Amino acid sequence: xxxxxxxxxxxxxxxxxxxxxxxxxxxxxxxxxxxxxxxxxxxxxxxxxxxxxxxxxxxxxxxxxxxxxxxxxxxxxxxxxxxxxxxxxxxxxxxxxxxxxxxxxxxxxxxxxxxxxxxxxxxxxxxxxxxxxxxxxxxxxxxxxxxxxxxxxxxxxxxxxxxxxxxxxxxxxxxxxxxxxxxxxxxxxxxxxxxxxxxxxxxxxxxxxxxxxxxxxxxxxxxxxxxxxxxxxxxxxxxxxxxxxxxxxxxxxxxxxxxxxxxxxxxxxxxxxxxxxxxxxxxxxxxxxxxx
Numbered sequence: 001x002x003x004x005x006x007x008x009x010x011x012x013x014x015x016x017x018x019x020x021x022x023x024x025x026x027x028x029x030x031x032x033x034x035x036x037x038x039x040x041x042x043x044x045x046x047x048x049x050x051x052x053x054x055x056x057x058x059x060x061x062x063x064x065x066x067x068x069x070x071x072x073x074x075x076x077x078x079x080x081x082x083x084x085x086x087x088x089x090x091x092x093x094x095x096x097x098x099x100x101x102x103x104x105x106x107x108x109x110x111x112x113x114x115x116x117x118x119x120x121x122x123x124x125x126x127x128x129x130x131x132x133x134x135x136x137x138x139x140x141x142x143x144x145x146x147x148x149x150x151x152x153x154x155x156x157x158x159x160x161x162x163x164x165x166x167x168x169x170x171x172x173x174x175x176x177x178x179x180x181x182x183x184x185x186x187x188x189x190x191x192x193x194x195x196x197x198x199x200x201x202x203x204x205x206x207x208x209x210x211x212x213x214x215x216x217x218x219x220x221x222x223x224x225x226x227x228x229x230x231x232x233x234x235x236x237x238x239x240x241x242x243x244x245x246x247x248x249x250x251x252x253x254x255x256x257x258x259x260x261x262x263x264x265x266x267x268x269x270x271x272x273x274x275x276x277x278x279x280x281x282x283x284x285x286x287x288x289x290x291x292x
Contacts, residue, residue, distance in 0.1 A: 061287045062130050066099040076125040079265070081107040084122040093143040093213050093282035099124075102278045103268040117156070123267030130286060132162060134222050134247060134260035137229075137289040141217040142266065145280040146184075148211045151273075154186040158269040159279065162222065162262045164247055171255030179222065179247055179262065180230060184209065191232055191240055195248055202230065203239045213282075219289065222247040222262050 062074060066087055071077065077085075084107055089097045103122045112118045132138060144159060161178035168174065177194040184190075191203040219231040228246030232239050250256045266284075268277050 058131070058133055058136060058288060059129055062285070064284045065095045066097055066282060066284075067095050071099075071124075074127055074130050076127045079108055079121055079123040079125055080267070081122055085124075088280075091145055091147075091280050093145070093215075093280075095282075098145075098280050098282035100278060100280050101267050102276055103270065104276045105272065105274055109272070117271040119156075119270065120272050121267065121269035123265045123269055124281075126264045126286075132220075132222065132262040132264055134262065137219070137221040137291055139217065139219050139287045139289050140264065140285070141215070142284040143213050143215050143282045144266075145213045145282075146210045147278055147280075150210050150279075151275045151277060152187045152208075152210075153273065153275075155271045155273055157184050157277075158182070159184055160216070160264070160266040161269070162220070162264050164222075164256060165259070165261040165263065166255060167257060168255075172253065173248065173255035176248070180218075180220065182216065189234075191230075193230070193242075193246070195245060196254070202242055203232065205239075215283075220246065222260075224249040 064072060064074060069087055071085070071087075080101070081104070084103065085099060085101045087097050088100045091100070092098045101122050101124075103120065106120055108121045108123075110119050110121075126132065142160070158178070158181050161181040163178045164173070164176065166173035166176065176197070177199070179194060181192050181194075182190070183192060187208060188204055188206050189209065190201055193200040193202055215233075215235050217233040219229065221228050224245050224247050226244055228244060230240055230242040230246055247260070247262065248254045248256050250258065250260065264286075266281060268279055270277070
């Protein structure tokens with residue numbers, strides 16, 4: 001069953017925008033010298049514009065404390081409205097500044113499809129060479145802050161997610177929800193998984209997150225095999241310890257195939273509603289883990 005309980009993350013136009021961002025990211029893996037100051041041989045591409053060669057090894061670590069006046073090149077902004085984000089210094093987890101994202105009605109709007117609700121988003125997407133890869137273990141952490149006036153409403157809201165790259169909007173995978181997501185719905189914090197159209201709640205807690213920083217840390221390895229894992233900590237307390245498949249199998253039924261990327265996104269993604277929402281992010285870190 002697809003995630004109809006939270007109006008699953010679908011829609012042809014949504015897929016087009018997100019896939020455009022990911023295609024740019026994927027192409028950067030091989031030919032993005034202008035973006036990252038590296039040289040690479042041209043990649044062989046499929047009709048869906050996805051390179052078929054193997055990407056270079058990901059960097060061992062990355063950190064963004066949002067201390068520069070603008071976003072760095074580790075982020076793509078194709079899923080952010082131009083006036084939706086800013087580096088600010090009033091609400092900060094560490095250092096001198098943090099990132100503020102404000103989602104307003106119809107920012108990066110996508111019409112629903114097949115009975116799904118219309119949706120809107122303002123999200124950062126990780127760019128090459130930081131893109132999450134299959135079969136690579138990572139530790140990823142960040143802090144987020146919801147202001148006191150943040151609306152508590154029973155509306156689908158995703159604040160962070162890993163979305164498995166689908167090569168074409170014509171493939172079955174184009175309708176899929178994120179394989180791993182952090183949601184905040186009606187005052188309830190959820191960590192969810194969606195594989196093979198099966199929605200699974202790994203953690204849920206009724207909690208008012210407003211007016212304080214929340215520190216999140218994940219250890220993840222995305223694979224369709226039993227060697228995958230998801231471990232999660234909130235404010236230093238472990239709340240998830242999952243072992244097993246963490247990405248979808250690659251075959252004609254699912255539509256997934258190489259290259260397998262799972263871009264990380266953070267921001268605000270919700271069903272359409274008239275009220276704006278604001279969220280703050282700080283101290284993003286990502287490390288390739290040593291497997292024991």
